[in-house]
Amino acid sequence: MKKVVTMGEIMLRLSAPGQQKIQQTQAFDVVYGGGEANVAIGLSQLGLKTSFVSKLPDHALGYSANQQLNRYGVDTEQMLFGGERIGIYYLEKGYSIRPSKVIYDRSGSSFATSKTDEYDLEAAFQDADWFHISGITPALNEEIFQLTKQSLAVAKRMGLTTSCDLNYRSSLWTFENARKKMTELMQDVDVCIGVEPLQLLDAEGNEIKDRLPAKPGPDDYKEIMQEMHRKFALKYIAMTFRNQLSVNHHQLKALLSDGSGFYQSPETDVEIVDRVGTGDAFSTGLVYSLVNGYEPQRAVDFATACFALKHTIEGDAGLMSLAEVEQYMENRNSFSIRR
Amino acid sequence: MKKVVTMGEIMLRLSAPGQQKIQQTQAFDVVYGGGEANVAIGLSQLGLKTSFVSKLPDHALGYSANQQLNRYGVDTEQMLFGGERIGIYYLEKGYSIRPSKVIYDRSGSSFATSKTDEYDLEAAFQDADWFHISGITPALNEEIFQLTKQSLAVAKRMGLTTSCDLNYRSSLWTFENARKKMTELMQDVDVCIGVEPLQLLDAEGNEIKDRLPAKPGPDDYKEIMQEMHRKFALKYIAMTFRNQLSVNHHQLKALLSDGSGFYQSPETDVEIVDRVGTGDAFSTGLVYSLVNGYEPQRAVDFATACFALKHTIEGDAGLMSLAEVEQYMENRNSFSIRR
Amino acid sequence: MKKVVTMGEIMLRLSAPGQQKIQQTQAFDVVYGGGEANVAIGLSQLGLKTSFVSKLPDHALGYSANQQLNRYGVDTEQMLFGGERIGIYYLEKGYSIRPSKVIYDRSGSSFATSKTDEYDLEAAFQDADWFHISGITPALNEEIFQLTKQSLAVAKRMGLTTSCDLNYRSSLWTFENARKKMTELMQDVDVCIGVEPLQLLDAEGNEIKDRLPAKPGPDDYKEIMQEMHRKFALKYIAMTFRNQLSVNHHQLKALLSDGSGFYQSPETDVEIVDRVGTGDAFSTGLVYSLVNGYEPQRAVDFATACFALKHTIEGDAGLMSLAEVEQYMENRNSFSIRR
């Protein structure tokens, strides 16, 4: 069985139940999540061996986050315990025309204040086939950026395939800083998910993205992806598209490039139970497909199926089994009760 | 007031709250349900006298199931207590593109292991006008098939009208076995709901259903119904049609034949709270209509209204009052708050 | 900061959780609400000073209602305590094709049995800019009608602007009685929301409303509004339009007249979390706009935004902040998570 390692922050998520506003609630629902942790759980549910590398406080909140990873099959042998606190995000789920809101309270977390030399990266990558990271992790601070960079380098050196979900968050760093840093990380990345905030210029040295139309579709991104292939040694570039009809009704599709061809998944309508972690579910499906050697078309279809199904599942983590994803792909229009 | 008797299994239903997956839940919502029990409760809520015949374990779970029947007005004078266990089904409600799932754990239940001679059928049918059963009951095992057969025979002998919802479940028996057994039961049935898995041949001895188009509609079933009228002494044959736009958005209609004419209800769009027991709600509405002597068009309209409304009600049982069904039929497009 | 005073009844609302029927529930969700109280809370959430005048029983239920007002920033210095009971309404939320139901149990409440001379109206209107009331309050009984009438008179005398949401409830009084009384109140009203049950005749003395088409739209109401301007000294007349596609999917718009022009808001589609109090949210948005001197078009747009957003919020009260309403107005088609 293939083994995938991910590294990043896992946070306490506190969400107001149902469609309540934070001001109304007398209780918060509790799960633990974060981009790379979600991918680790998702891959474990699909059947791979996974390991998650991070640092958590040495008290009940840290243990609870760790237990959620273990519960869903993620190895936490390389988890560090210590530091001051667990990062938190508060979620108020929107509905119809009222958008969801997230309040972050993550600064000073055990992971964000951890040091590169606390981690035994060689032990972490032992026997592993793949290393996945997102752009949220290097955005935390310079030390964690260096940890990310070094992790990618060690992973490449030890023969792992590497993937990165660019996942730009304006609340964490400026676009310019993100662009510089993420571009720097690309040298050790094999599979890139998303295209921003990389600096991508056309033959004349102009920003390609400045030429994107108002509502760009898959075709509009092909030139950008080609430039990415030219500029970096990427094996695959993938990207999702989301048309939001309302807060709880989206249309989804995705595009995958292997440098020689473009592969697009059919559009899927979803009504939404929980939108958080859906991008991570796409990454999950893509890594699963590629580590298992799927053909590009099947890979983007599988990743899009994971992406779409996650919208119907409560919490951060994509708790779809392989059987559920495959049944969905084979019976896209069969909605009967499975008895 | 007319009195309807039904017989079958009533199970403990354990459902994960909201749209949670079973793996996520820390609690199961509890109701008790089963095809014939749902019909008994539904008819009682509409205002008829009803009685439910079954066997339940002689402990708190059995009493709880029995109390749910009593709560909604069903007489359980003929309920037997004993045996090993209550049958269970676990329900994970799907949403959007993720189908609902049911896990059955019903073998060895008090009803399934009961014997025909434990029941006092003559007492059960005393003063009753109608006896209803579904195809799930005879599917349980040979003994219960014989109980079903004998019940229909006694009911007919005592002058009751009988109805059967064919309700084929591939998890309980093979199609061929079901076909043979259900065909055998038809001799004592007056009103048949559904057309499968009966063996229905055309004049040349070919299976009529093999000629159905890919997505058969009401018109496509008319020949099959005519053959059923030819073959069995049925007064009425009814059938529902369901077009599933997504897991929680269906379009519904129904067809009723009285041997001389076909009556079709208008299509109804429903968004779904709980899909379980909706077929039973159709049977409820049909039995209610026919025992009260409604004209066929009104009968199929009333049954379809029950069918549609049940999709908006949590639990197995169709808890619609007569006033609610009639208000719906008269004001199909009035969705204002009733103050 | 502007200050708005409202007066009326605040009731205990008991609603079956989720989509449960009242017969199914083992618990009622609790909030406290009523037309004018909802407007006071809504205006307070938007940032105005507000005060609510009423009478509540002198026990834990009365204190709880009062505390909900305080929680959301409404001053209750003029609240009276005493009398027998708090009015109640029970809410069963419908879904899809099953309408919501309300059972009222409000007679004999502390407010309904209070006397005009218990209230210190001059103190209540001290430093206030606006007084708002609805047609539910004068409908309670003759004494409360007189209280309403006198309140409007005192408010006008003290220089406040006055608004009235006609809000005809057939369960409280007959149409004819309502017409007579509400017409009488109009003499001291500056802003009227709704057009029924006022008596409005055309030049020939015929009821204008008798000429309305089957499904009247904004244009159809212009003549009525013009007649209202002719008959009463109204500064503004506003009215909402609701097209109900199903119990939980409505299309909304509104019309505002300032006597010289008509201003219409664009149609908005909403899926519904809680429909109760949405008319009050429209009044909230309108009063907010007008007390702050918004132009008519912006006023009707702002009021419609409040109206629409309230449909997505649980409970009676419109808990939208000014930022939320403004963000919605500026980004009507942006449904992304706000991080």
Added chain:
Amino acid sequence: MKKVVTMGEIMLRLSAPGQQKIQQTQAFDVVYGGGEANVAIGLSQLGLKTSFVSKLPDHALGYSANQQLNRYGVDTEQMLFGGERIGIYYLEKGYSIRPSKVIYDRSGSSFATSKTDEYDLEAAFQDADWFHISGITPALNEEIFQLTKQSLAVAKRMGLTTSCDLNYRSSLWTFENARKKMTELMQDVDVCIGVEPLQLLDAEGNEIKDRLPAKPGPDDYKEIMQEMHRKFALKYIAMTFRNQLSVNHHQLKALLSDGSGFYQSPETDVEIVDRVGTGDAFSTGLVYSLVNGYEPQRAVDFATACFALKHTIEGDAGLMSLAEVEQYMENRNSFSIRR
């Protein structure tokens, strides 16, 4: 099987969950209860046939109360539907040194405003062996007092044994009025539970109760009971004693007189889940014992066991089975898990 009829009011009980104060709660737990309804449910759970006579509003609240009676096996064939409202009581459960609180909102209920001639008392008592009532019912108003009196008279005429739990409530009537009316009712009562507010004079015409010591025990009440036997044609008089160590820790015992001897049950310590309805559970146990011909000592022991066990059961109703009461009586000090 013996059949017992009870008559009275059944109310909606709204209780703050756990030990929450009413001001804190966002939900009320819902059950339906009232003295005589509790006795009917309790007797039904013990295995008797029971019937409850009352009037409920003809809407979902009334149906829900009726369904709770049916759920626990009480016949409601004689239930009337109509009138304005269901009576309510709010319960805030205390703990330790904080007493529980009840807020009543019962005036104007369907039962309280019902008329004697609405009831078919002869039909209600058909085939019945026993009629039970409490002192709360005649306290409601003069009309209901007359209904109570007439019911007792009809019951006696039709050969039923009658019992009355005096249950004085100072919130409903004055002591003097209660004394006069309850004394008048005694003429048709066979079994009296409690001794106040009857007028009981010694040989010298002095109030016997004025001679009671500060903390009267069973022995102190014997003279009073003897005077009751002298004054009324009572077969049995019973009375409970409660020593409250804290809000949730009581010591219980009871005294029964049959006119010739006194029978006392041993003291029982209980920690309390729900104290409401415990007196009704004593009545339940006493009526069960006497209608089944138990010896006086066994009767008072059985009634005290019901009384004590109810303290451990949530809600108004005493949901103990006969087996549970008997096991408790036989194994008073065995607290192991029953597997």
Added chain:
Amino acid sequence: MKKVVTMGEIMLRLSAPGQQKIQQTQAFDVVYGGGEANVAIGLSQLGLKTSFVSKLPDHALGYSANQQLNRYGVDTEQMLFGGERIGIYYLEKGYSIRPSKVIYDRSGSSFATSKTDEYDLEAAFQDADWFHISGITPALNEEIFQLTKQSLAVAKRMGLTTSCDLNYRSSLWTFENARKKMTELMQDVDVCIGVEPLQLLDAEGNEIKDRLPAKPGPDDYKEIMQEMHRKFALKYIAMTFRNQLSVNHHQLKALLSDGSGFYQSPETDVEIVDRVGTGDAFSTGLVYSLVNGYEPQRAVDFATACFALKHTIEGDAGLMSLAEVEQYMENRNSFSIRR
């Protein structure tokens, strides 16, 4: 009506429901609390005017904390909004032999990082009679210590009486540092609650507390209090005593000195619903008593009643009304339901 101002931090409290461990929970119950905020709410519930001075983040969590204060009647006109985050504490409630646990996550909160010159202390103390603070506030950091010191100075200058609950927390500062700083603050304090960590030497310059016996009782603290009166210009010194029989069963009493005499309250046994905030309830009762001029014995009795009653109330805040405290004091051994 007297007005009391308090200043300090109000935190988000996240507690595992019931007796769950943090590792088990899928939800946290939410209230907002902190020593001085609890006192403000408590005094408001008793009937005083109160105002709370603090700083909260300018988002939904900050608004929610503010709304809780408003809900229970506390004026927040002087609340500042801004800064990074709300402080948090996690609560795992113990039971029997398992102690409760608190995990703090409060560093970097909006209040802790606020500056003295952001506050308008003169406006805050306008029209106020009393200023209360606890030793937790000055422990946060040097800036907040200075804010505390300056607040006490301004309060004294403006003629308010001042009180301080010493409330030493070893997790916030060292004993030595606390001793030095709290001793410094004493110069502007009139009423001191607790005796540690002040430096108190006897005539020979030896630490008086070193002479305390192993289990010191009220008498053992008299010398310390006398020394406090000698050293500082205190009008009153109060102190609580708690004998913990188990996690949920404590015995409570208190001692008050006015410099000339000692006043002790009787011991009270309590079983515990929520132990957090009980010390704050004592302060509440003491401030209420003294601001209203109660005699010392009544003051310590009233404060102990508040202290004891809070143990039975869920959440941080002491939600007892004046009537409840007085009824408890008058009927210490009456545990009947209040109807």
Added chain:
Amino acid sequence: MKKVVTMGEIMLRLSAPGQQKIQQTQAFDVVYGGGEANVAIGLSQLGLKTSFVSKLPDHALGYSANQQLNRYGVDTEQMLFGGERIGIYYLEKGYSIRPSKVIYDRSGSSFATSKTDEYDLEAAFQDADWFHISGITPALNEEIFQLTKQSLAVAKRMGLTTSCDLNYRSSLWTFENARKKMTELMQDVDVCIGVEPLQLLDAEGNEIKDRLPAKPGPDDYKEIMQEMHRKFALKYIAMTFRNQLSVNHHQLKALLSDGSGFYQSPETDVEIVDRVGTGDAFSTGLVYSLVNGYEPQRAVDFATACFALKHTIEGDAGLMSLAEVEQYMENRNSFSIRR
């Protein structure tokens, strides 16, 4: 780190929330538990490596049980998936004088119907130090008895220490059968917990247990333990004592013999949150102590601390950390909040 393997059944536990009766509940709380699974989880929480061997159905219920084991750190590499169903037990928690009830529905479970040759026992015991089993497992049926016997033999052959908690359950087998089979298993057991149902005769061949007094204490069991040491090659024999003051208040102690001496732990009073799994917590503490080489007195004290603490924790599993057990042992009478 030491590694402990346990084998047995893990069941779905469905418990009515709080103190509700099963007949009252609309939801069941869900955990997964069973004697040996509880010990594995408990040891894992204390810090050991653990592995649990069993068989679960290959569907969501089986996965959920497996995930609970993983969540709390138990390795399930040797878990088999297949068979028909998961065993269930229903729990109704008693209170005060009302005993708890358990209804079992475990026959036909995947584990009970598994075959010895499905298990790879040598792989299961690889690198392990200890193997623990209870008397419930061999009681299931002859095949599972043989599996148990063979497991003990293989474990001994591979050098593991073995322990067995006799745990007689009359609902599973007769005392005589249990005695014969458990006596047979003793040949490969090193540590025996409990003394029944072994056959233990004195020198004259008489049953020693027939000489036990009515309420036997630790001293009374010494002769029995000596006879066990004589008859079997046991290193340790341990036994718990429980004095039940009420359903929720017990007194606990334990006795340990190492063949040369007896070691008794002090009596501990506990109030109870959840009594299920407390014996398993004792086994947990004992195995932990002995595998880590604790002295006998410390071992029995540590095991009794685990035993006692588990009574305060909801669910089957003993979720105490090593720090919590050690803190309890060092501060038996310190019940303060741990901050």
